[in-house]
Amino acid sequence: MGDEPGHGTVPADCAVPGKSERHAGREVDSERSERGGRFILDSGAERVRDSTLACPQNAKTTGYNRWDSRVFNGKAMRILVSNDDGYNAPGLEALVGALDGLGQLTVVAPETNCSGASNSLTLNRPLSVRQAPNGYYYVNGTPSDCVHIAMTGLLDFRPDLVVSGINNGANMGEDTLYSGTVAAATEGFLFGVPSIALSLTEKGWEHLDTAVAVARQLIGQQARRPFARKVLLNVNIPAVPLQALQGMRVTRLGKRHPSEPVVKTSTPYGDPVYWIGPVGHVSDSAEGTDFGAVADNIVSITPLRLDLTDYGSLDDMRDWAGTLCASL
Ligand code: MN
Numbered sequence: 001m002g003d004e005p006g007h008g009t010v011p012a013d014c015a016v017p018g019k020s021e022r023h024a025g026r027e028v029d030s031e032r033s034e035r036g037g038r039f040i041l042d043s044g045a046e047r048v049r050d051s052t053l054a055c056p057q058n059a060k061t062t063g064y065n066r067w068d069s070r071v072f073n074g075k076a077m078r079i080l081v082s083n084d085d086g087y088n089a090p091g092l093e094a095l096v097g098a099l100d101g102l103g104q105l106t107v108v109a110p111e112t113n114c115s116g117a118s119n120s121l122t123l124n125r126p127l128s129v130r131q132a133p134n135g136y137y138y139v140n141g142t143p144s145d146c147v148h149i150a151m152t153g154l155l156d157f158r159p160d161l162v163v164s165g166i167n168n169g170a171n172m173g174e175d176t177l178y179s180g181t182v183a184a185a186t187e188g189f190l191f192g193v194p195s196i197a198l199s200l201t202e203k204g205w206e207h208l209d210t211a212v213a214v215a216r217q218l219i220g221q222q223a224r225r226p227f228a229r230k231v232l233l234n235v236n237i238p239a240v241p242l243q244a245l246q247g248m249r250v251t252r253l254g255k256r257h258p259s260e261p262v263v264k265t266s267t268p269y270g271d272p273v274y275w276i277g278p279v280g281h282v283s284d285s286a287e288g289t290d291f292g293a294v295a296d297n298i299v300s301i302t303p304l305r306l307d308l309t310d311y312g313s314l315d316d317m318r319d320w321a322g323t324l325c326a327s328l
Helices: 030-036 043-051 090-098 143-154 180-190 210-223 290-295 311-326
Strands: 079-082 102-111 129-131 137-139 163-169 195-200 231-237 249-250 262-266 271-276 282-285 299-303
Touching: 079 090, 079 143, 090 102, 090 163, 090 210, 102 143, 137 143, 143 163, 143 180, 163 180, 163 210, 180 195, 180 231, 195 210, 210 231, 231 290, 290 299
Parallel strands: 079 102, 079 163, 102 137, 163 195, 195 231, 249 299
Antiparallel strands: 129 137, 231 299, 262 271
């Protein structure tokens, strides 16, 4: 892949934190530097930020909308925040901090860690929504349950954006099919809302501040320049110091080999049980892939689609099934 728009390392709109030499004339936002390292916003962003209508006098000090609600281009952005690691996860708190001041936030997240939940909805029991002292709503269900309930029953407004994360670990290649982080974003997308899934590529939260900085830049960009079309973005942020990031790249999904085998063990009573094994090794990490970007310390942004139809197989399948149908 070259550096053409949409494929190569994004040179202009996605200002690269810590790469001030590539962004002469841009200002470091010192106001935010203590939270997530250096932020470099373009002059347009500064203009918008200067004209925002902060309403701290209206902001509640408690409750789910206790954060400042600011107006971008005359419109307050309402952001639904979720994750799959649970409402107590450090990545969720970090994401809320990253979005501080970018809009009105509502957090609806699973009560417990639901990593690997994929797009599952809980259909065999009713679900409860409770509110934590910090204002977050939490649900005894899956990430998809959370966003589904928020979109269809809990919120009295339609969010402008759904953001999910920051996940404890990467979601690249086929991981996206299993990911609860991506699923929460997917649920928003299914209801017609632009949605972004954010993942830090290594488990353990080291360099979470890097993901915070990237999240703030991405969502800030969305506030200044909303997506031209409805999108579902899968973003993977290398777990490296902010200064080590090499930029952002729009990518396609890479591929893994099939997963490692299950691990068979037994209960104290002698019954066999199985642990699902780890993911397979990477098989496609070409430069244009998410794996390739992250390997180069580049933030990977993959636009996803949900139509699973294999269009290339349609004609062959019609031939194959044609004789079958004729024999019925
Ligand atoms: Mn997770």
